[in-house]
Amino acid sequence: MPNSHLDILERLVGFDTVSRNSNLQLIDWVKAYFAEQGVEAEVLYDETGTKANLLATIGPVDRAGIVLSGHTDVVPVDGQDWSSDPFKLSVRDGKVYGRGTTDMKGYLACALAAVPDLVAADLARPVHFALSYDEEVGCLGVPAIVERIMQKGPRPEMAFIGEPSLMSIVNGHKGSCGLRTDITGLACHSAQPHLGVNAILAASEFMQMLSRQQARIAADPAEAAPFDPPYTTISVGTIRGGMSRNTVAGTCSFEWDIRATRPGIKEEIWAEAERFVQEELLPEMRKRQPEAAVKTVIAYDVPPLVHTEGNAAERLGQKLTGKSDSMTVPYGSEAGFFQEVGMATVICGPGNIDQAHKPDEYIAESELADCMTFLDGLGRQLAA
Ligand SMILES: [Zn+2]
Known part of the structure; x- marks a missing residue:
């Protein structure tokens, strides 16, 4: 299986996971990817059996860790004029084009590319990968995954939501x-x-x-x-x-x-x-x-991501990105569901929200590289 973030992104974009479709092919592929790294991923189906969340944990499950969260569905391309096939990755001039590259398969690809290193590191605290369905149509999948995380072990200390923020720390949005x-x-x-x-x-x-x-x-x-x-x-x-x-x-x-x-x-x-x-x-x-x-x-x-300053996720995020200030955003996300159960939660992900949901959606290669650096730092933090 591929393990560079660009190769993984090519696979993820190739699954047409527009919210009205099933996301099971993508979920099955990710489950197999984790299995290849020796990690058993849990698949949490919805009541129709046609959609699923995926939860995978690396490191000791009996310790409080960190959640990396992202959604697997994308918005439709109907009526949009694309220069290339939206479900086929196309790299031109340092930009990676395809539906979901920014929102938010680019982030998922980076997180998955970090798996081999995280498995190899002797993590003192666990990292949970939370991949949801149906975010774009009202965050319908994420409540079940948060519930499962809370059952599985001690409440994670922090959650990082990888919505596009140009790798800045976002500490609030409205519900x-x-x-x-x-x-x-x-x-x-x-x-x-x-x-x-x-x-x-x-x-x-x-x-x-x-x-x-x-x-x-x-x-x-x-x-x-x-x-x-x-x-x-x-x-x-x-x-x-x-x-x-x-x-x-x-x-x-x-x-x-x-x-x-x-x-x-x-x-x-x-x-x-x-x-x-x-x-x-x-x-x-x-x-x-x-x-x-x-x-x-x-x-x-x-729910809103209630604006907070100085929580553990914000402090760690600022340390890893080297950016000392945080911001709020006008869009909604799954972040409030994690915050509601007591995890310190921020948004931090590659790409620019301005490119999301549009024809010729793209993410800059440099953004993906910055995200890999962030995840690398996070791994070292969890190993310490
Ligand atoms: Zn999104």
Whole structure:
């Protein structure tokens, strides 16, 4: 099997692991790669059996160690204009092209390339490789892998998430919770709206309630955090409702999201929405339609990487990269799931997020080399 990071990356990019597809071929290949190094990897399947996480540990499992985490899925290439086959690695002018090179198979390739050295080193503390599925569609795979790590031995001290950060240390990002609200009113002829319950107008009242909450949060100095913008945001993204101009809309659905700066605030927003629905919106609607309903469901819920300074992962990351400052990022990641269970967690990975999700996605060869240097240093740290 190949063991240079570029050869491994070529194999990983060759598996079309767009989130709507199975990732099992990639997982099987990685499991075989670990087996060849004498490491037994665990495969954790989802309930459909078509997707899986992989967890492999090198070093003593009864000690607290370090997690290296990355996702195996990539975003689609549909409708994008690529100069070369997105699932075939192409190296041009120091840049390595292919879907997922930056986000984030480049990192996985480096981590796997470091395996032979880590196996050969007599590690005093273990390193856990956590490869997840379905990150791009709401971090659906990672909770099971975190749970398994916590069962397996003592809680790891730190987690490094290899999302593209140009090998800088990222110590915070907002959470991301996606919701959908379905409203049922009562349809009738638009000439007699007093006989119906207009679900679109009810949706509008709900959204105005969200706007009021947004204004209050934005104006509260206590909610400021080192993000842009510095407060939790609430946004409505889609709306569908009604059937014709001359019918009072009987149904309306809309999708919205909350980007939280801290744990707890999402629940406060939900609680106020629920109070508004139960005390104000529904009683009014049910005067004419006892069956009127307002239901909100959560599509995905990714916790924030709560901004912290000076934790063990940040200190070690700064030492290994030689970069003394940390930053926050506008995108979400799996990091909050590791932080939630008490691991010091930062993001540090090769490549630039600006190249992610785009046609001709690439990663600079120098970024991959820097990541190998980082992992080399990490190995020496764990052996000490
Ligand atoms: Zn990613």
